[in-house]
Amino acid sequence: MSVGDVLVRIRKEQGLTQDDLARKLFVTRQAVSRWENGETSPSIDMCKLIAATCDVPVVELLEMPDAPYCQSCGMPFFKQEDHGTEADGARSEEFCSWCYNDGAFIEDESLEELIERCAPGMAETCHITTDEAVSFMGAVLPTLKRWK
Structure with missing residues (x-):
């Protein structure tokens, strides 16, 4: 919609x-x-x-992808390899491979640190400014499972 x-x-x-x-x-x-x-x-x-x-x-009001997306960083899952793994090696249904592996988050970081780390990549990929990416992530990420 x-x-x-x-x-x-x-x-x-x-x-x-x-x-x-x-x-x-x-x-x-x-x-x-x-x-x-x-x-x-x-x-x-x-x-x-x-x-x-x-x-x-x-x-x-923000157009989020219809496909499932990472409940830590908001990245959509486009292919199986995008999913992280659980401690038993099973594919995580909730978190991506850039955030989560072997049943744990890869980085022990705050929400603000994640946004600072990821915003430049989102800006480049989505052809928006870094400030817009920070604003978007600041609005969406707190609603995701990891940050609630």
């Missing part, structure tokens, strides 16, 4: 017009309309503001 579709649903569930939401977010009605129609997308930071304003989880 696109961010525009989610935004329409959230706005209607809360009984808000595009004008109402625009006023709450300090943007124009046209900006809200463009987001809802898919002409443009709200920035990651705007998605955080929308989530806080409408009291919904920010991950509803």
Whole structure:
């Protein structure tokens, strides 16, 4: 589901017009309309503001992959080798091979350290700025199993 579709649903569930939401977010009605129609997308930071304003989880507004993804770093599992391993050698269904191996996390790091380590790679891969990657990861990673 696109961010525009989610935004329409959230706005209607809360009984808000595009004008109402625009006023709450300090943007124009046209900006809200463009987001809802898919002409443009709200920035990651705007998605955080929308989530806080409408009291919904920010991950509803961020387009996460449909496929399962690592519950530590958020990387999608594209192939079997992307999965980490449990202590008995079995494939981990929850964590990737870059975060988890032999039943333990590879790095003993804080959430902030993981973001600092991974954001440059995400920025390069996704063609966004490092600041945008940090913002995205800062919004999504705390919702994952490892960090809850």
